[in-house]
Amino acid sequence: MTVLSSPAAQPTPDHTATPTFAVIPGAQVRQALDGREQQVVDLVEATYRLHGAGDSVNPPSYFLRFPDRPSSRIIALPASIGGLNRVDGMKWISSFPANVSSGLPRASAVLILNDHETGYPFACLESSIISATRTAASAALAADRLSRGRSRPRRVGFFGTGLIARYIHTFLAGTGWTFDTIGLHDLSADSTAGFRGYLEQADVTGEVTVHDSAEALIRSSDLVVFATVAGKPHVTEPAWFAHHPLVLHVSLRDLAPEVLLASANVVDDVEHCLKADTSPHLTEQLTGGRDFLDGTLDDVMTGRVTLPDDRTVIFSPFGLGVLDLAVGKYVYDEVARSGHLHLIDHFFHDLRRYG
Numbered sequence: 001m002t003v004l005s006s007p008a009a010q011p012t013p014d015h016t017a018t019p020t021f022a023v024i025p026g027a028q029v030r031q032a033l034d035g036r037e038q039q040v041v042d043l044v045e046a047t048y049r050l051h052g053a054g055d056s057v058n059p060p061s062y063f064l065r066f067p068d069r070p071s072s073r074i075i076a077l078p079a080s081i082g083g084l085n086r087v088d089g090m091k092w093i094s095s096f097p098a099n100v101s102s103g104l105p106r107a108s109a110v111l112i113l114n115d116h117e118t119g120y121p122f123a124c125l126e127s128s129i130i131s132a133t134r135t136a137a138s139a140a141l142a143a144d145r146l147s148r149g150r151s152r153p154r155r156v157g158f159f160g161t162g163l164i165a166r167y168i169h170t171f172l173a174g175t176g177w178t179f180d181t182i183g184l185h186d187l188s189a190d191s192t193a194g195f196r197g198y199l200e201q202a203d204v205t206g207e208v209t210v211h212d213s214a215e216a217l218i219r220s221s222d223l224v225v226f227a228t229v230a231g232k233p234h235v236t237e238p239a240w241f242a243h244h245p246l247v248l249h250v251s252l253r254d255l256a257p258e259v260l261l262a263s264a265n266v267v268d269d270v271e272h273c274l275k276a277d278t279s280p281h282l283t284e285q286l287t288g289g290r291d292f293l294d295g296t297l298d299d300v301m302t303g304r305v306t307l308p309d310d311r312t313v314i315f316s317p318f319g320l321g322v323l324d325l326a327v328g329k330y331v332y333d334e335v336a337r338s339g340h341l342h343l344i345d346h347f348f349h350d351l352r353r354y355g
């Protein structure tokens with residue numbers, strides 16, 4: 001297979017020409033996104049607004065699970081977005097938690113972008129970076145929007161200190177957040193040591209404390225970020241949240257329904273989030289209804305929902321395929337503009353109907 005560098009490639013594929021197919025490796029993805037935290041947060045906000053306005057198609061994610069490897073899964077997230085950068089496509093993302101013990105990240109992914117006019121796939125992007133980036137950008141956006149109307153958190157606590165926690169910290173710092181204290185809690189001492197090393201390298205200000213107990217981390221944090229790989233709720237005590245922190249429940253399955261029922265609850269998309277045994281899904285099953293939900297992040301951003309300042313606020317984002325598409329298309333356009341798009345020669349062959 002020949003890989004061509006095409007300086008002439010345009011950001012938007014030409015529908016009248018032979019369809020092209022580009023492969024964008026992780027190094028190019030990283031280069032396109034590096035240092036662009038605020039731009040990506042703005043893009044994620046615009047995408048949530050498009051989705052909230054109905055200018056998207058985002059069917060349920062499909063979970064491929066394995067009887068012989070119950071802790072692993074591969075998820076398909078097909079989606080379509082409208083707006084100026086309209087594009088269709090799908091993220092295909094594996095989660096193999098056991099990878100971490102052998103030094104490989106848990107998640108690996110590709111993203112396929114399909115042309116709006118022809119349906120032809122026109123790019124395949126390394127997507128673990130895109131996925132972590134859109135997740136962290138969504139968390140940073142929520143931290144900002146959901147803390148308006150209450151005092152801005154000065155004490156952050158990371159519950160689970162893996163790759164996603166690192167990206168979330170990078171996005172918080174890259175969008176102007178500073179903290180007096182940074183608390184860390186993880187079942188693995190290697191993970192907290194690794195995260196501490198990252199913070200030192202990033203020359204972060206604020207006192208860093210590793211908490212042995214979950215309760216101590218939560219009670220000493222005004223902004224709590226859950227990024228574990230827990231499959232079932234393990235934080236069950238509403239009293240630990242008596243100081244009413246803002247909680248970014250990115251890993252979705254850490255909190256018992258009792259904790260959600262004592263809090264205001266915001267999700268990214270109601271139908272998506274109330275599935276797959278997430279804490280909101282368990283809460284719906286326990287109560288038989290959705291009254292415990294206050295609304296979506298888009299509802300808060302557009303002013304349809306106002307959050308109380310005297311209750312814990314929990315944001316549970318299921319993670320929408322439209323965000324991967326928006327960030328992936330941004331990366332594609334940046335790489336194309338730079339003139340370094342790697343096109344696969346003759347990827348689509350046999351293009352004449354009768355040969």
Ligand SMILES: NC(=O)c1ccc[n+]([C@@H]2O[C@H](COP(=O)([O-])OP(=O)(O)OC[C@H]3O[C@@H](n4cnc5c(N)ncnc54)[C@H](O)[C@@H]3O)[C@@H](O)[C@H]2O)c1
Pocket residue numbers: 095097100106107131132135159160161162163164165185186187188191227228229230234250251252317318319320
């Ligand atoms: N909602 C979204 O859009 C979205 C997107 C991407 C990832 N995620 C989720 O983020 C989570 C973290 O992903 P990652 O790539 O950082 O994983 P990772 O394996 O790199 O890190 C997870 C960390 O959590 C720790 N941990 C596990 N159970 C724990 C517990 N009960 N208490 C404390 N620590 C615990 C592990 O020791 C590990 O250090 C995953 O659950 C993933 O599914 C959510």
